[in-house]
Amino acid sequence: MSDVTTFRAPTEEAPIVRRILIGVVVALLAVLVLAPLFVVFAEALSRGVGEAVKSLGSRDALAAIRLTLTVAAFAVPLNAIFGLAAAWAITKFDFRGKAFLITLIDLPFSVSPVVAGLCLVLLLGTNSTLGGLLVANGYPIIFALPGIVLATVFVTFPFIARELIPVMIEQGKAEEEAALTLGASGWRVFRTVTLPNIRWALLYGVLLCNARAMGEFGAVAVVSGKIRGETATMPITIEMMYNEYLSVAAFSLAAVLALLALLTLALKTLLEWRHADALAATGGH
Amino acid sequence: MHIEIDEIAKSFGETTALHPVSLPIPSGALVALLGPSGSGKTTLLRILGGLEFPSSGRVLFDGKDATGLTVQERRAGFVFQSYALFRHMTVFENIAYGLRARPRASRPPNAEITRRVTKLLELIQLPDIGKRFPTQLSGGQRQRVALARALAIEPRMLLLDEPFGALDARVRKELRTGLREIHDATGLTTVFVTHDQEEAMELADLVVVMSMGRIEQIGKPSDIRARPATDFVREFISA
Amino acid sequence: MIHRQKSAMPGFGLSMGITLTMLSVIVILPIAMLIARGIAWGPAEVWNIVSSQRVLNALFLSFKLSFFAALFNLVFGVALAWVLARYPFPGRRFIDACVDLPFALPTAVAGIALTALYAPNGVFGSLFPFRIAYTQIGIFIALVFVGLPFVVRTVQPVIAEIEKEVEEASATLGATRLYTLRRVILPMLTPAALTGFALSLARSVGEYGSVIFIAGNIPNLTEIAPLLIVIRLEEFNYDAAAAIGIAMLLISFAMLLVINLIQMWSRRHV
Numbered sequence: 173m174s175d176v177t178t179f180r181a182p183t184e185e186a187p188i189v190r191r192i193l194i195g196v197v198v199a200l201l202a203v204l205v206l207a208p209l210f211v212v213f214a215e216a217l218s219r220g221v222g223e224a225v226k227s228l229g230s231r232d233a234l235a236a237i238r239l240t241l242t243v244a245a246f247a248v249p250l251n252a253i254f255g256l257a258a259a260w261a262i263t264k265f266d267f268r269g270k271a272f273l274i275t276l277i278d279l280p281f282s283v284s285p286v287v288a289g290l291c292l293v294l295l296l297g298t299n300s301t302l303g304g305l306l307v308a309n310g311y312p313i314i315f316a317l318p319g320i321v322l323a324t325v326f327v328t329f330p331f332i333a334r335e336l337i338p339v340m341i342e343q344g345k346a347e348e349e350a351a352l353t354l355g356a357s358g359w360r361v362f363r364t365v366t367l368p369n370i371r372w373a374l375l376y377g378v379l380l381c382n383a384r385a386m387g388e389f390g391a392v393a394v395v396s397g398k399i400r401g402e403t404a405t406m407p408i409t410i411e412m413m414y415n416e417y418l419s420v421a422a423f424s425l426a427a428v429l430a431l432l433a434l435l436t437l438a439l440k441t442l443l444e445w446r447h448a449d450a451l452a453a454t455g456g457h
Numbered sequence: 458m459h460i461e462i463d464e465i466a467k468s469f470g471e472t473t474a475l476h477p478v479s480l481p482i483p484s485g486a487l488v489a490l491l492g493p494s495g496s497g498k499t500t501l502l503r504i505l506g507g508l509e510f511p512s513s514g515r516v517l518f519d520g521k522d523a524t525g526l527t528v529q530e531r532r533a534g535f536v537f538q539s540y541a542l543f544r545h546m547t548v549f550e551n552i553a554y555g556l557r558a559r560p561r562a563s564r565p566p567n568a569e570i571t572r573r574v575t576k577l578l579e580l581i582q583l584p585d586i587g588k589r590f591p592t593q594l595s596g597g598q599r600q601r602v603a604l605a606r607a608l609a610i611e612p613r614m615l616l617l618d619e620p621f622g623a624l625d626a627r628v629r630k631e632l633r634t635g636l637r638e639i640h641d642a643t644g645l646t647t648v649f650v651t652h653d654q655e656e657a658m659e660l661a662d663l664v665v666v667m668s669m670g671r672i673e674q675i676g677k678p679s680d681i682r683a684r685p686a687t688d689f690v691r692e693f694i695s696a
Numbered sequence: 697m698i699h700r701q702k703s704a705m706p707g708f709g710l711s712m713g714i715t716l717t718m719l720s721v722i723v724i725l726p727i728a729m730l731i732a733r734g735i736a737w738g739p740a741e742v743w744n745i746v747s748s749q750r751v752l753n754a755l756f757l758s759f760k761l762s763f764f765a766a767l768f769n770l771v772f773g774v775a776l777a778w779v780l781a782r783y784p785f786p787g788r789r790f791i792d793a794c795v796d797l798p799f800a801l802p803t804a805v806a807g808i809a810l811t812a813l814y815a816p817n818g819v820f821g822s823l824f825p826f827r828i829a830y831t832q833i834g835i836f837i838a839l840v841f842v843g844l845p846f847v848v849r850t851v852q853p854v855i856a857e858i859e860k861e862v863e864e865a866s867a868t869l870g871a872t873r874l875y876t877l878r879r880v881i882l883p884m885l886t887p888a889a890l891t892g893f894a895l896s897l898a899r900s901v902g903e904y905g906s907v908i909f910i911a912g913n914i915p916n917l918t919e920i921a922p923l924l925i926v927i928r929l930e931e932f933n934y935d936a937a938a939a940i941g942i943a944m945l946l947i948s949f950a951m952l953l954v955i956n957l958i959q960m961w962s963r964r965h966v
Contacts, residue, residue, distance in 0.1 A: 179510035182528045182867035183860050190783055197779045198791060200772060203820075204841060205797050208809035211819065215812055250718075257714035264705045265712075273715075275952075279723055282948045284902020286922035290941045291726035293929060294733065325722055345705060358706030380800075387802025389905035390922065394929060407804035407905065414808050414909065423812075426805040433800035441793045508864050528867040535868035541861035545883045555869035558879070610869055 212430045215423035227421035228428065235401045236409035236425065240386050242317065243405060247324040247385045252378055255332025259370075260362075262333075263340040264348070274337075280329040288326045289394025292319060315397030320405065323391035328381045335377030339370050376443050383436040387429055458519055458613045458646050459484040460505065465514035467500055474500040475670045477514060482648065482663075487640050489657035490650045492667035493693070498650045499618055501667075505648065506616050507531040518613065534607030534645070536617040540599045542591040548602050549574055549587035555610035577605040580639065597628040604639065615640070617649035621656065633660050654694045658682065666690050727945070734942040745939035750915055751924060755943060758921040761832060762900035765839035770893045773847025774885060780848070781855040798844050803905025810838050811909040830912030835920065838907045839900040846899065847892030854888040887962025891955055898951040902944065 180186065185193070216224045227233060258277060262270060280288065296303040296313040306313055313319045347369070351361045367374075389407040396403040404412060406425055413422035460482040467475040475497045482488055490498035503509040505516065507528035515524045523531065543551050552574045556565055565573070578584050581601040591599060600620060607615060620636065621629045637660060640647050651657050657664050658678040666673040666681065666689075674686040685691035734742055746752070780792050798806065814821040814828040814837060821828050828834050858881065866876040904922040911918045921944055928937035 182508060182873070183863040185873060193775060194779055194783055194785050197772075197776050198787075201776070201791060201794055204837075204844065205794050207813055207820070208806055208841065209797060209801065211812050212805060212809045215809075253714065254718045257711040257718075260707060261711040261715050265703055265708050273719075275956075276719060276724065279727070279952075282898050282902075282952050283727070284904065284922050284944055284948065286904045286925050287730070287902065287941045287944050287948075288726070290925055290929065290937055291730045294934065294938060295726045295729040297934070299934065322722060326726070329723055348705060352704060352706075362707070383800050383802075387805070389802060389804040390903075393904070394926060407802050410804050410808065411909075422808060426802075426808060429802045429805050433797065433802070433805075436800050437793050437796055440796070441789065506868055508868070528864075529870045529872065531868075532870065533868060535865065537861045537865055539859065539861055541859060541865040543862065543866075543880055554866070554871070554879075558866070558869060558871035558875050606865075606869065 209430060209434075212423055212426050215419060216427040218423075219420050223420050224424040224427070227418070227424045230421065232401060232404070232409055232413075233421065233425055236404055236406045237428070239317075239320075239402075239404070240406040243320050243324055244382055244385045246321045247328060248378060248382050250321075250325050251328055251332050251381050251385075252374070254329070255334075255336055255377060256374075258333040259336035259340050260366075262337055264345050277333055278330050280326055285323075285327050285388065285390030286394055289323050289391040292323055292326070292391075292395050296322075314395050315399065315403060317403070319395040320392055320403060323395045324385045324388050327388050327391050328384045331381040331384060332374070332377035335373045335380070336370055339373040340366075343369050372443055372446060376440060379436050379439055383433055386432060460614065460646060460648075461515075461517035461520070462501070462505075463515040463517060465501065465504060465511045465516065467497075467504065467509065467512050473670055475504075475511075478667075478670075478672050480665060480672060480675065482646060484646055485644050486646060486662050487637070487660065488646075488648045488663045488665060489661035490648060490665050490667060491652070491654060491657040491693075492673075493652055495669070496667040497670040498665075498667045502616050502618055502648060502650050505614075506533045506535045508535075532610060532613050534610060534612030534615045536600075536603045536607050536615070536620050538619040538622050540591075540603040540623075542599060542603060542606070544591055546590075547587065548578075548583075548589050548591065548594070551591065551602060552577055552606045552609050554606065573609060574605075577609055580608070580642070581605045581635070595628075596624050597632055600624065600632060601635065604636070608639070608643065612645065615643075615645045615647040617647070619650055619652070621651070621653075629656075636660065658694070666693065668693070730938060730941055730945060733938050737939075742939050742942055745936055746943050750919070751921075751936075751940055751943075753916045754919050754921040754924045755940075755947075757832070757835075757919065758901050759947070761835050761920075762839055762843075762897050762903075765836055765843050765900050766893050766897040768836075768840050769843045769847050769896045770889060773844065773892060773896075774851055774889055777848045777851040777855055781852050795845050795848050798841050803842065803903070804909075806841055806906040807838065807909035810834070810841060810906065814910060829910050830914075830918065832918060834910040834912070835907055835918060838910050839903060842903050842906050843896030843900045846896040847889060850888045850892035850895070851885055854885055858884060887958055890958045891962075894951055894955045894958065898948060898955070901947055901951070 184190075262274065293314055294300060296306065296319065298304055298307050298312075298314065303314060311318075313322070347365050348361050351365045356364070387407060388405075389411075392405055393408060393411070396405065396408060398404055398408055398412070400412065406429055410422050410425050410429075413425065462478065462480040462482070464477040464479055465475060466473070466477045478497075478501065490501060492498045500509060504511050507526060507530075511524065515522055517523060543554065546554070553570050556570050556573065559565075574587065575584070578587055581604060583598060583601060586594065586598065586602075591602070594602065600623075604620075617636075621632055624632065633656065636647075636649075649661075658681075661678065663675065664678055664681055665675050668689050674681055674690045681690065681694060685694060746755075776795065780788060780795075811829050811834075812818050814834055816822065816827060816829065818829070828837065862880060863876055866880050867873075871879070902922060904920075904926070907920055908923055911920060911923070913919050913923055921940060925937045925940050925944075928934075928940065
């Protein structure tokens with residue numbers, strides 16, 4: 173009689189194949205993804221924690237952190253408003269051209285950030301009609317904060333809408349309709365029925381959008397003019413410091429952004445756990 | 458082929474799916490494994506097909522120990538409850554699959570494959586659907602294609618898991634007759650799993666009533682009706 | 697115009713108004729501006745600017761290396777998705793989270809980190825007898841990094857959805873595991889894998905931040921197209937920048953079309 177341990181389910185690969193595949197994949201991921209992450213912290217701390225912290229206290233670094241926070245403070249709420257509006261319009265109503273609208277919303281994903289920046293410069297730069305007019309009246313857009321915000325909103329445009337739309341499609345509109353028949357106003361339905369249902373997806377979208385907004389480089393590099401202390405965001409400042417061979421300073425600032433990325437991923441993983449529980453709980457009916 | 462199930466038991470971790478059960482299946486018989494869900498009937502069928510390995514006990518095919526044979530070596534024509542047709546292949550390619558999967562030495566030439574598939578399509582009375590994809594078929598057609606695909610490998614036995622489970626009542630009756638005819642034409646030892654006592658009684662030569670991982674009774678439909686061996690059987694067949 | 701059926705749900709005007717306004721102002725208007733410039737010039741004039749050797753080399757380099765990186769990610773991504781979806785092993789959740797790191801890590805951070813690793817005196821760079829950073833190999837590695845999550849994230853859910861019974865059916869019909877993988881599973885994964893490949897390619901072609909540090913940026917050799925746009929803008933040569941931008945936009949649209957075609961094709965039998 174055969175041994176139970178030698179039996180392999182017909183839907184499984186041989187244990188040796190599994191082990192080799194797991195080994196190869198984990199090794200490649202370690203080299204390709206984990207090593208770069210590790211090196212950011214290693215380089216930042218290469219001359220000790222004190223040096224790294226000191227470089228973060230420099231005038232340029234502080235100005236960059238302040239600017240990046242300001243940009244995110246504008247860009248993320250703008251995209252949250254857009255994401256909620258777009259998801260509501262797309263999931264609660266039937267209209268012609270919906271697929272095309274979704275394609276347009278996704279468009280910034282397929283456009284190079286540099287090209288996005290270029291488009292904004294052509295539209296609003298000093299040598300354009302519109303830009304010239306704005307500058308003459310004292311509202312410079314390009315090489316100033318509004319331009320950076322616009323570029324950031326452009327590249328992160330689909331993030332929140334993309335997280336919300338599938339969740340809202342899944343949930344349908346029965347609950348909202350029920351609330352309406354009970355006499356609730358539109359706003360009330362949105363606040364008390366829709367928002368609680370989508371809060372995790374919204375939070376996840378906001379996190380992703382925020383991480384990308386603070387880290388955006390290509391589009392911002394084009395529209396910011398890279399004026400030190402004025403329009404240099406954290407990624408731009410990292411580039412400047414790196415090019416000036418201020419390695420510890422560049423990597424320390426990079427480590428701050430890397431920590432933000434790690435925090436975002438950790439929260440995402442946590443939310444997915446929660447989400448899975450929530451889905452399992454509601455999956456019964 | 459004569460099948461002998463000898464003291465087969467199966468547990469998944471803590472839960473026992475089958476207590477040791479023994480069952481002789483005569484060559485050429487059409488046997489129903491009848492029972493409610495959780496009775497172990499599907500587990501027993503999957504052990505016969507080589508999809509599951511028993512915790513203890515043996516399976517004998519024509520008197521020879523087959524317990525250690527892999528799925529591929531068993532050559533059991535298996536029809537799944539969901540049919541498990543390959544969605545990206547035409548009906549023709551689905552049926553030809555088992556022949557094409559053979560090692561080069563025993564693989565029939567293309568012309569022979571075409572001949573056999575055509576014959577099987579005629580056997581299931583759907584001669585014109587070879588070029589269609591499974592998604593373009595009705596439930597009843599899918600079931601018959603799954604049957605033809607299982608028959609294409611010239612199986613030593615036919616194993617069917619709830620073959621009519623996913624069909625509506627009218628199609629069900631029609632396909633029951635179809636299965637009986639195919640069984641009689643091929644003479645294959647056939648085992649099917651069902652929870653529907655009427656279906657088992659009407660179609661099978663031999664009915665095996667199962668409950669909680671045990672065999673309650675083995676017998677001809679008329680015997681089981683006339684003399685239920687346990688309270689469970691009496692209740693289950695009167696339902 | 698957008699027509700809709702009557703509905704009891706409120707807020708159509710408001711939500712659609714916000715959506716269309718923001719979409720127009722932030723996305724469509726700027727892109728339309730670039731396209732309008734191209735139309736005003738006409739194809740001949742655009743080609744005239746784009747067809748300089750340096751620009752063509754940059755475009756070709758971006759596309760070639762992105763293609764190879766996406767190809768690498770196609771193979772690696774399918775394997776990774778398979779391992780994550782099918783094999784339970786300690787640390788799987790952690791590995792799964794790592795896959796998203798290239799999405800979350802700012803490109804400039806990735807750029808300087810990769811350069812530090814693969815520079816001739818770096819941890820990895822010093823292991824090789826040939827240079828990696830400041831060559832096309834370096835650009836390739838950076839593009840593999842940024843494109844990595846796409847194939848994994850498109851293929852992984854498809855693997856999770858494969859019915860176990862389909863694989864079992866293949867086995868009962870006599871197929872070996874390898875034959876089942878080749879003839880049943882791979883064809884099922886193909887549309888998703890190709891979508892991931894195209895997404896990865898599209899992202900890589902336009903990538904800037906993670907590449908410019910490791911590229912060395914030698915004209916005609918390791919100079920990518922987005923960098924050339926930045927250089928032209930810094931010279932205030934808006935026309936040249938716009939022409940390259942139009943070429944890249946066309947490539948993006950072509951990729952978008954390809955992705956949509958793949959998805960239409962894959963929906964045929966599902």
